[in-house]
Amino acid sequence: MTDPLMSKRDYYEVLGVSRDTADRDIKKAYRRMAMKFHPDRNPGDAESEDKFKEVNEAYEVLSDAQKKAAYDQYGHAGVEQGAGGQGGFDGGFSDIFGDVFGDIFGGGAGGGRRRSSVQRGADLRYNLDLSLEDAVRGVEKSIRVPTLVGCDPCNGSGAKPGTSAKVCGTCGGNGQVRMQQGFFSVQQTCPTCRGEGKVISEPCGSCRGQGRVEQVKTLSVKIPPGVDTGDRIRLSGEGEAGSHGGPAGDLYVQVNVRQHPIFERDGRDLYCEIPISFVDAALGGELEVPTLNGRVKLRVPAETQTGKLFRLRGKGVTPVRGGPVGDLLVRVVLETPVSLTSRQKELLKDFQKDTEGGKKHSPKKNSFFDSVKQFFEDMT
Ligand SMILES: [Zn+2]
Ligand SMILES: [Zn+2]
Numbered sequence: 001m002t003d004p005l006m007s008k009r010d011y012y013e014v015l016g017v018s019r020d021t022a023d024r025d026i027k028k029a030y031r032r033m034a035m036k037f038h039p040d041r042n043p044g045d046a047e048s049e050d051k052f053k054e055v056n057e058a059y060e061v062l063s064d065a066q067k068k069a070a071y072d073q074y075g076h077a078g079v080e081q082g083a084g085g086q087g088g089f090d091g092g093f094s095d096i097f098g099d100v101f102g103d104i105f106g107g108g109a110g111g112g113r114r115r116s117s118v119q120r121g122a123d124l125r126y127n128l129d130l131s132l133e134d135a136v137r138g139v140e141k142s143i144r145v146p147t148l149v150g151c152d153p154c155n156g157s158g159a160k161p162g163t164s165a166k167v168c169g170t171c172g173g174n175g176q177v178r179m180q181q182g183f184f185s186v187q188q189t190c191p192t193c194r195g196e197g198k199v200i201s202e203p204c205g206s207c208r209g210q211g212r213v214e215q216v217k218t219l220s221v222k223i224p225p226g227v228d229t230g231d232r233i234r235l236s237g238e239g240e241a242g243s244h245g246g247p248a249g250d251l252y253v254q255v256n257v258r259q260h261p262i263f264e265r266d267g268r269d270l271y272c273e274i275p276i277s278f279v280d281a282a283l284g285g286e287l288e289v290p291t292l293n294g295r296v297k298l299r300v301p302a303e304t305q306t307g308k309l310f311r312l313r314g315k316g317v318t319p320v321r322g323g324p325v326g327d328l329l330v331r332v333v334l335e336t337p338v339s340l341t342s343r344q345k346e347l348l349k350d351f352q353k354d355t356e357g358g359k360k361h362s363p364k365k366n367s368f369f370d371s372v373k374q375f376f377e378d379m380t
Contacts, residue, residue: 008076011058019072023063030059039146039216049146121148121240121249128253130223132260136292136317138225145219145251148212150241154204157244158211163202168193196244212241221253226320228265231255262290268326269316275335276300289330291315298330305364306334 012019015029033055035041042048061067126145134141150156159165167173171190175197179186189195203209219238227233232252239249257265264271274287284302288295289312298310309331316326340348355361 009054011061011071014054014058015062017062026059026062030055030063034059040144043144052146118246119243120246121242123249124239124251126251126253127256128221128223129256129258130227131258132263132265133292134223135227135255135257136225138227139223141221141223143219143221143253144216145238146214146216147238147251148240149215149217151204151207151211151213153206154211156211156241157200158204158207158209159200160202160204163200165198165200168197168199171197173197211243219251223255224320226318227255227257228267228320229255229257231320263292265317267317268319268323270326270328271331272328273331273333274298276304276306276332278334278337280304281306281332281334287330287332289328291328300332304332306332308332 012021015026015033017026017029021029034052037048037052037055039045039049039052061071124145124147126143128141128143130139130141151158153161155161157165168175168190170192171177175190175193175195176187177190179188190197193199200209204211207213217238219235221233221235223233232254235251235253237248238251241248262272270292272290274289276285276287279285280287280300281304282302284304285300287298287300289298291312293315296312296315298312300310309329312328312330314325315328318325337344359366
């Protein structure tokens, strides 16, 4: 095997940041790059997939103060060693969704935690963007998830088919050895098996002895009606395969509902704004209002002011966890007429003349200017 460390790009370069960039900005840079190269946005593009892994690997190191310090001092060699001897790809790949579930995976850098070689697979998170319509009505989505699956030829053991892993002769399967140093006896991770307790003399060719291989799984996810941003759907056992026969992790589908051009959602309620002519607002009229299930009529009473909120009961969202259906709240916004003909302007001037002086036509305006008058009188 060629040395994978030789061909690696500088992690700072990968994320497009400099060595003194603040942690917060490194995170931002990572998110930007991860979005750009996410396999879902670049289906079938092997180069993007490689970039995606590279970005995740870089972030895994630069987001961890200890690893970052080691990297700053020793370069790639400084962080590859401590990663539990799993080889290059494991850490980076597992951390794709590690933002939230990273702790479950454990990172593998701590000393004594590697006693058992049987480990549960990492949980994965998948961010799913939905339209408001799909979120409200429910939908079935097909998603592609990069993950680690158990290797077929070796049945996940990592040993070449027909052979099997042997108990490590150095530590007798303990994974730890005692070293005598002068007066002291020091317990150390076994250098032969790197704490696994077993050695594979003939590694499986398909997984290079890892027992797991990278694969992009296509899964069908049923989204129940009424989900909202922040809701999570768990697909049990669809996370990464466990190592050495450990159980698989889970996959969490994290819902994000996209902005809608007409409706704004607040829990079970929907909001929308509808322009209304000042004639309709003054005389009253009927407006056509969009709902998620088609148009409905809304009667607007005479003397309606701009900004007034009308509640259409039951035209909102049925919450995914049950409970009453929400409402649609319609805000009418008065539209000032534009592109008027000279005749229309004349009519408005006549209207103006006719209503001038009559305080009762503009109670708000009058009370406002009374307050202004009072304000200036108080000042003097
Ligand atoms: Zn050993
Ligand atoms: Zn294998």
